[in-house]
Amino acid sequence: MPENKTEEMVERKKAFTTTVDGTVVNRVYTPADLEGLRQDEIGLPGEYPFTRHIMPTGYRGRLWTMRQYAGFATVEETNKRYKYLYEQGQTGFSVAFHLPTQEGYDSDHPLAIGEIGKCGVAIDSLQDMERLWDGIPLAEVSTSMTINATAPIIMAMYIAAAEKQGADKSKLRGTVQNDILKEYIARNTYIFGPTASMRLVTDICSYCAQNMPQWNSISISGYHMREAGATAAQEAGFTLANGIAYVQAMIDKGMEVDSFAPRFSFFFAAYTNFLEEVAKFRALRRMWAKIMKERFGAKNPRSMMLRYHIQTDGFTLTEQQPLNNIVRVTLQALAAVLGGCQSLHTNSFDEALALPSEQAVQVALRTQQIIADESGAADTVDPLGGSYYVEWLTDQIENKAMTYISEIDKMGGALKAIEKGYIQKEIATSAYNYQRAVDSGEQAIIGVNKFVVKEEHLLETLEIGIEVEQKQIERLRRLRQERDNQKVSEVLDRVRNVASSDENIMPVVIEAVKAYATVGEISDALRDMFGEYREPSIL
Amino acid sequence: MHNRKIRVLIAKPGLDGHDRGVKVVARxxxxxxxxxxxxxxxxxxxxxxxxxxxxxxxxxxxxxLSGAHMALFPKVVQLIREKGGNDILVIGGGIIPKKDIPKLREAGIAQIFGPGTSLDEIVQYIETYLRKSDDKED
Structure with a gap:
């Protein structure tokens, strides 16, 4: 066939692009597309700038941690789910707290009505935290906790519960999310204003740096921004801009960069556009390495390594034809693995309908195990490295994300950009464009705007009954009767005093939780000193 | 038909922070x-x-999207009616299990728009509904 004939061949679409952001994808990539990209930008696994993996052995040494985010109803039900997941081969725990715990309200608060045990497990006091881990040795496991505004309180409860089990806190392994900036942008479980919140974030980071060398003191999260509508490049740029703000805040606190940065960790989403996601993870690793080395002068290579957890993206799951979600999650999980994550959560196929059932959770976990043991994807490090397309796209995403970071730098950093509403607006616009693309059919969603069928939902889904609320409120009432209330009120006064000083908040909060002060009471003591944040309405 | 623009209030009751959907719908x-x-x-x-x-x-x-809709949506309708907003159309969205929908309808939430709803569907629903209630008034 003559060459010009190929040129004229009709293609399915006028233009092929990456997800929503409009980067045009060419028909084919060749070495010419990599001109200008230096070989040392790609490098080798385990070597700066870590584009290909942070470890030279990749998953040949150790597989990623299979860590399913779970929590619902009361601690008893959640404890049972954890033990089930562990028996099924999960290798790390990840706690979902219900919204009242995340936003600093006890279960009997008027705003908590209808929310008890819904989005996560109900934790009001240390008593609940102790029961959550009944029969699970905290000295031996690795636990991630998705908690932000109330992170000091929940972290204190975890430490206290572990110590009650006889564990040494310096040996505890795990992660506390502790990323408040993205709460103002997307996730919305803030309580206090940005200044007070940044102080609490850095208090936890420096407490961990001094007392808990194996604990990740923050998990800087792009996931929720992506869920809120960010493109891949926005997720990368905005997350690292937040990361820069946290590193700077720690330096401003007087800490030396290599003393805390090795325990900074990250959290991203994996969408279904498989190769774009792989490129994003590779770009992120390279960018963070350069930022830490060049911008902050880190010397320890561990400070330069972007270590991260992935959750397959919840927004991409469809209520329509829910079994199709198993396929989406598989593609997303494979992108996470080929991208080189350290830890992975795979969503359950029924999550656009309800909280996941046990069967759906098992399929989700098995998806990871099949990728690990059957697919061969974990057998060589960065198998897509050197692909003309993937390397080109890695470079594209890095450039776009760096442009966002420069833009934010010009505004005076992430905090300023959030106060101006810049990041929120960018994300809202991308979300709107995405919906428009779905509505017009330009972005196909199988079962939603293409290959639609009439269907009845026959899936068994998990439900949280009203008895959960009653049980939790009764438990709280009994706790308030049985504990030493004089002691509680004294320690809450001390919490207020420390909050208004420069002292690290963690030791006094640990004391407070040990006296069985509740999440709501300690949050109220902090509200007394810090006030509450009200979001500006940004559309 | 309405002479003035249709006025819509969009809000999230409860503690749920997932606001991608509401913001897209508002826009x-x-x-x-x-x-x-x-x-x-x-x-x-x-x-x-x-x-x-x-x-x-x-x-x-x-x-x-948090699962608190049964405790919150009917309460909003009840309070609106008590305050004299008898003609206000109340609609909802989020992660709402199918079996809850009849109960929400009974409580006065006229329509529930689940995941996968297009913007046009919501626009058309509101316009059709208000046109009908205008006709009734005439």
Whole structure:
């Protein structure tokens, strides 16, 4: 066939692009597309700038941690789910707290009505935290906790519960999310204003740096921004801009960069556009390495390594034809693995309908195990490295994300950009464009705007009954009767005093939780000193 | 048909922070020519009902993805009706199990828009509904 004939061949679409952001994808990539990209930008696994993996052995040494985010109803039900997941081969725990715990309200608060045990497990006091881990040795496991505004309180409860089990806190392994900036942008479980919140974030980071060398003191999260509508490049740029703000805040606190940065960790989403996601993870690793080395002068290579957890993206799951979600999650999980994550959560196929059932959770976990043991994807490090397309796209995403970071730098950093509403607006616009693309059919969603069928939902889904609320409120009432209330009120006064000083908040909060002060009471003591944040309405 | 623009109040009752959907819907309704007030999140049913009356809206759109909709949506309708907003159309969205929908309808939430709903569907629903209630008045 003559060459010009190929040129004229009709293609399915006028233009092929990456997800929503409009980067045009060419028909084919060749070495010419990599001109200008230096070989040392790609490098080798385990070597700066870590584009290909942070470890030279990749998953040949150790597989990623299979860590399913779970929590619902009361601690008893959640404890049972954890033990089930562990028996099924999960290798790390990840706690979902219900919204009242995340936003600093006890279960009997008027705003908590209808929310008890819904989005996560109900934790009001240390008593609940102790029961959550009944029969699970905290000295031996690795636990991630998705908690932000109330992170000091929940972290204190975890430490206290572990110590009650006889564990040494310096040996505890795990992660506390502790990323408040993205709460103002997307996730919305803030309580206090940005200044007070940044102080609490850095208090936890420096407490961990001094007392808990194996604990990740923050998990800087792009996931929720992506869920809120960010493109891949926005997720990368905005997350690292937040990361820069946290590193700077720690330096401003007087800490030396290599003393805390090795325990900074990250959290991203994996969408279904498989190769774009792989490129994003590779770009992120390279960018963070350069930022830490060049911008902050880190010397320890561990400070330069972007270590991260992935959750397959919840927004991409469809209520329509829910079994199709198993396929989406598989593609997303494979992108996470080929991208080189350290830890992975795979969503359950029924999550656009309800909280996941046990069967759906098992399929989700098995998806990871099949990728690990059957697919061969974990057998060589960065198998897509050197692909003309993937390397080109890695470079594209890095450039776009760096442009966002420069833009934010010009505004005076992430905090300023959030106060101006810049990041929120960018994300809202991308979300709107995405919906428009779905509505017009330009972005196909199988079962939603293409290959639609009439269907009845026959899936068994998990439900949280009203008895959960009653049980939790009764438990709280009994706790308030049985504990030493004089002691509680004294320690809450001390919490207020420390909050208004420069002292690290963690030791006094640990004391407070040990006296069985509740999440709501300690949050109220902090509200007394810090006030509450009200979001500006940004559309 | 309405002479003035259709006025819509959009709000999130309860503690749920997932606001991608409401923000997209708010913008979509605005682009369709409606006047949209986005009240924000973490609101009590009382605050939403109060605002609906004060702003004299035609439509209230509620959204909840946390599973607290049964405790919150009916309460909003009840308070709006108590305050004299008898003609206000209340609609909802979020992660709402199918079996809850009849109960929500009974409580006065006229329509639930689940995941996968297009913006046009919501716009058309509101316009058709209000045109019908206008015809009744005539």
């Amino acid at each position: 979509g309704l605005r682009d369709a020519g409606m006047e949209v007030i986005y009240l924000g999140l973490r609101l009590t049913p009382e605050q939403i009902a109060e605002a609906a009356i004060q702003e004299a809206v035609d439509v209230v759109g509620l959204d909840c």
